[in-house]
Structure formats: C-alpha cells, structure tokens
Amino acid sequence: MEQTTRAAKRTDDDQTKAWNGPSGRAWVETLDLLDEVFAPVERLLLEETAVGSGGRVLDVGCGTGGTTLAFARAVGPAGHAVGIDVSEQMVAAARARGERSDVGARFVAADAGAHPFDAASFDAIVSRFGVMFFADPVGAFANLRRAAVEGAPLRFVAWRSVEENPFMTTAERAAAPLLPDLPPRKPDAPGQFAMADRALVERVLRESGWREIEVQPVDLVCTTGRDQLERYLTWLGPVGAYLQKVDDATRRRVIESILPAFDPYLDGGELRFTAACWLGKARA
Secondary structure, three states: HHHHHHHHHHHHHHHHHHHHHHHHHHHHHHHHHHHHHHHHHHHHHHHHHHOOOEEEEEEEEEOOOHEEEHHHHOOOOOOOOEEOOOOOHHHHHHHHHHHOOOOOOOEEEOOOOOOOOOOEEEEEEEEOOOOOOOEEEEHHHHHHHHHHHOOEEEEEEEEOOOOOOHHHHHHHHHHHHOOOOOOOOOOOOOOOOOOOOOHHHHHHHHHHHOOOEEEEEEEEEEEHHHHHHHHHHHHHHHHHHHHHOOOOOHHHHHHHHHHHHHHHHHHOOOEEEEEEEEEOOOOO
16 A cells, blocks of 8 residues: 555656646647647537536636636636646646636646545536546545535546547657657556546546446547647647757757658648547536
8 A cells, every 4th residue: 555655646746747847838838729629628528517507617637727717608607617737837827818808717726636625516527638647546536526516417528549549649650760769658657548448437437436427439520720730749749848858950850750740630721630539427
C-alpha cells in the first residue's frame, strides 16, 4: 500500500508539473483553436446532460473554461457552473474569459480527484477530455460522486485507443526520424489515452459508486481552418512540446518535414479529422 501511495504521488506531481508548465502554456496559447476543434464535444455534452435553468454544474478538467462557460449560459443566472483544473495558468485564462463574458462561472485551481467539495453540491458533473489524468481513477470518481446530488448525471468524453485516433499521433510518427529522443507515449499511465479500454472505464465507474453506467463509442468530426495546422503542430502534442524548446531554424525544419503527413486530413481550406471517443454516462 505504501508503495502504491508513493507511485500515485509521483504521477500526480508529474501531471501537476506538466499542466503548470509546457502543456498548460500550449493550451492557453491555442485556446481558441481547441475550442473550435472540440466544439462537437461541447455540443454533445450539452445535449446529453440536458441541465436546465438553475442547475449547478461541475466541469472537471475545465482547461481554459470554454465548456464551463457554455454550461453557465445553459443554466442561466439562477444556476452556476464551476470549472476545476490542476493547471493554475489555464484557470487564470478561464477566469479572464469569464470576466469578459456575460455569464456567471467560477473557476478553481485544484485536483478534482482530491478537492474537498461540499457534499451533494452539484446537479450534474461533466468533462471534456478531463478525466484521463487521475493517478487513482476510482478514488477520483468516488470524490466526484460525493460532490453530486442523488440522481445527478455524470457525462464525460474521453479518447478511445491510439489506433482509432491516427490523427493524434501523425506528428510524432512523421517526426520520429528527426526526433529519435521524443518520449514514447505510455498508454497505461495517466494521459490522453488512459481510458481507451471500455471495460476499465466501466469498472472504474462501478467501483467508485456510480450506477446506470453506459460507455458508448462516439465518432465526432472535428474541423478547423487549414491555416491552423502549423499552429497546431507548433504547440500541441509531444512534437509541439519539443518545438517549444528549440531554435527557430530547427522548428522550421521539423514542421516542413512533417506537414505532408497531414495531407489526408486536408480538404480544400479545411483541416478535418474524426475523434474516436467514449461518451461516459452514469448517475449518482
């Protein structure tokens, strides 16, 4: 047990360090791009949650706050939406967006898996790609369960497997000859594809106290302008993290080498790919 606790703490520290460092900075720098690309995910969550005026919503792993603000608009002035994320810099960006908006939303910089929420304080819990990073998923979802009122819906979207999402690894595969030291992905560790196994997701939800569990495959077509591809490559994913640390000449050389690998995803002036995801559904 002691070894497990120490390992979990190291993983938590790694996640906190990453999301308060290069990963968080990348999401802040590209928040408009990511909100555009993942707009279908936001729409799906709004449709599936169907929370009405006056509802209280918790957005887990809220990032820069786009989904939280969407739910704040849905619940209106009589309700409230709270976004929580471990990244202080992303939460700062979310708060700034909230201050510029005409809706009420609150943002908390903390680990949703361990934060001491008031019991039964939310009518719905949602997440757009924010639940794959817990070192202790069962404990984290149990903590979220305690924060939900009886009967509250849980709705989240998480990535399916690496194999089903080739767009997500195109850059690193294309860059492999140039960047042999690029860190490999660890599918069994907290990260983008940590919830790729449907049976694992179902077990985590069941053991953490949720009921009426459904884990459904959804394929969402995500788009942005063709002119955003280079910006995407410069900031996001393992290659983007590498490019943040190199000189301009190296960055240019790598980008020009890997751009042709994205030709299958270009259609006229549009960049288009399919996000193969799970829609997780449960009830408190």
